[in-house]
Amino acid sequence: MSKRQVVIGMLGTQLDAGVGPGRWEKWRPTVSLGMHEDFLLGRLELLVDARRYAKLASVVSADLAQASPETELRVHDTYLADPWDFEGVYATLHDFLSGYDFRTEEEDYYVHITTGTHVSQICWFLLAESRHFPGRLLQTSPPRKQGGGDPGSYAVIDLDLSRYDLIAQRFQQQRLHDRDLLKSGIATRNAAFNRMIEQIETVATRSKAPMLLMGPTGAGKSQLAKRVFELKKLKHQLPGQFVEVNCATLRGDGAMSTLFGHVKGAYTGAAGDRAGLLRSAHRGLLFLDEIGELGQDEQAMLLRALEEKRFLPVGGDKEVESDFQLIAGTNRDLQQAVAQGRFRDDLLARLNLWTYRLPGLADRVEDIEPNLDFELERWSREQHQRVTFNREARERYLRFATSGEAAWSGNFRDLGASVMRLATLAVGGRIQLDLVQEEIERLRATWHGAQAASPLDALLGERSGELDRFDRVQLEEVVRVCARARSLSQAGRELFAYTRSQRASTNDADRLRKYLARFGLDWEQVRGGGGSE
Structure with missing residues (x-):
């Protein structure tokens, strides 16, 4: 017709x-x-x-x-x-x-x-x-x-667009607006991430093929999928809705029913028909997060639904149709999962046309500051209460957040939770230095465990966050040797055991004293006043 x-x-x-x-x-x-x-x-x-x-x-x-x-x-x-x-x-x-x-x-x-x-x-x-x-x-x-x-x-x-310079400029402005939408309005500074967003904007506008977003948990895969949907909705390309599910939550018989629906009486407790998520996403966008967790049967059904836009509900003998666009997310290596027989190679081939790897927050340290501002602005907007850092507190937080000590193992979820804690506890809408220091200790304990806290934190306090990662690793080992040594000379002999044999005369204690002085430390501090030369 x-x-x-x-x-x-x-x-x-x-x-x-x-x-x-x-x-x-x-x-x-x-x-x-x-x-x-x-x-x-x-x-x-x-x-x-x-x-x-x-x-x-x-x-x-x-x-x-x-x-x-x-x-x-x-x-x-x-x-x-x-x-x-x-x-x-x-x-x-x-x-x-x-x-x-x-x-x-x-x-x-x-x-x-x-x-x-x-x-x-x-x-x-x-x-x-x-x-x-x-x-x-x-x-x-x-x-x-x-x-x-x-x-x-x-x-x-x-x-011919090139004949109209003003239109060409406005068209470029529109593309920049679309990319800004994909980045949630955050002025990201990471060049590789910005290049990736530029291509995703082009693909999202021109292609209906599946897209695969890879990256660690909390890297922003779900948020980016929602933004792609909003962009395509804005351009009248997807009249349907956004449907999202974490495949890691789908287990047993319920997985098939959740995805593909069922007919009444398909199994005990199926009192009525159920549409399923694929049908709910008809003419819209389906985001399957952690797709590597899907079982083999669900993978086979999904592949057929992608290729033919048709599938059988659980217990049904009549196929249903659903024309949806798919974005899949995973923190697994799907190629390795294929090699291990846990993921279908033909499904991966179908998903692998447009594949993008989202970097974790620790790999985008230049983007921590704009994301910090974004999270704080979002909290202020949602709570109808303006909260800001004072200058010293902001500088201290950013020094720690961008240092090698900050693991950001939960990525943007960690950052969002950190900002929420700071904003909630801020007195009079101002985040002060003492509150930031408390939050830094909380993050350290979260990532490294209370027992694994660096001995430098107690010795150097705030200055601990100002060390280069190379100096931190080296100084931590020196402090640990000193802590168990009976004297400065013994610590020096242990630390300089090899190089002292190459010297005509040695003064290990003096070498160690000068090394500690570089960081504003002395033997008494390191030993807690309990050692002697």
């Missing part, structure tokens, strides 16, 4: 004008839309400035109804203060499309660019190119000789 053809166009205040019987001898572009035998106009959405052109719109509407009785006409009162003002025209057309109920599965859409000013034509092209309008441009032309009711000709065309 062919789709209904729908045209959106603006009333031509000059070209569409005409009165009396002689108007039928004149070519009028809007009326001609309904006169082509090979272009069946199902519906015309006519944008009219009713304040000034209501009478002309009435005549054109009546004539179109006479020329094409089967065409549905909808007239939209559209006021343009200045039809030659780019900003005003673009905003008006953008708002119209944003509120329009596009049904791309049932209808094909065209914009009639013959009528309206050149400014409106440029705006229509921009909106079509950026997918705010999910259709094509339609150009109509008059016949060589007027008269005789000849409708002229029409063509579906593309314009």
Whole structure:
């Protein structure tokens, strides 16, 4: 069954004008839309400035109804203060499309660019190119000789974007806006991550193929999948809904039912039909997180659903349809899972067309600061309470957060939880240095365990977070040797056992004393005042 053809166009205040019987001898572009035998106009959405052109719109509407009785006409009162003002025209057309109920599965859409000013034509092209309008441009032309009711000709065309510098700039601005949406509005500074987001934006706009997001737990796979959905929804590419499930929570017989649904009586307790997540995601986006946890049977069913858009519910003998887009997430090495026989190679091949690895937070230290600001702003917005760091507290937190000591094993979840604790405990909306130090100790204990805390924390306090990772590892070992030695000389002999044999004269105690002094430490501090030379 062919789709209904729908045209959106603006009333031509000059070209569409005409009165009396002689108007039928004149070519009028809007009326001609309904006169082509090979272009069946199902519906015309006519944008009219009713304040000034209501009478002309009435005549054109009546004539179109006479020329094409089967065409549905909808007239939209559209006021343009200045039809030659780019900003005003673009905003008006953008708002119209944003509120329009596009049904791309049932209808094909065209914009009639013959009528309206050149400014409106440029705006229509921009909106079509950026997918705010999910259709094509339609150009109509008059016949060589007027008269005789000849409708002229029409063509579906593309314009050359490079001819319009202003449009090219605005199109680039729209792409930057789309990428910003994928990054949740966070001004990320990691070059590799930004390049990945640029490609995901392109793929999300142009492809319906599955996408595989890899990365550790908490790296933001679920959040990115939601943003991809929002971007495609904004561009009228997915009229359905976003459906998400963590496959690690699916176990036993319930896994099949949850994903593919069941019919009444399929098993004990199945009192009624259940649609299942794949059907719920029809014409939308399905995000299967931790897809590597799916069982073999579920993998086989999913593969068939991806390839044929059809599958059998549990206990059913009639196939159901679901046309969904899939994004899968995993923190596992699926290639290794294939080698071990735990994941189907044909399913991985289907998923592996667009694969992106999301780095953990510890691999994006330059992005910790903007994400810190984002999390704090989000907490303030949700709690309706403004919370900020004082300068010293912010600097201390960031020094620790970006140091090698910060494991961020839970990635962005750890950061979000940390900010929530700080904001909740802040007195008077200000996060002070003592609160930050307490939070740092909490994070250390979480990542390394209370027993594994560095001995440098007690000795150096806040200065401990200022050490390079190389110095920290070396100094920690020196302090541990000193702690169990009876004297400074004994500690020096143990630490410099090899190099002392290469020297004519040695003073191990002096070498160790000078080393400790580099970090503002002395033997008494390290030994707690209990040692002697």
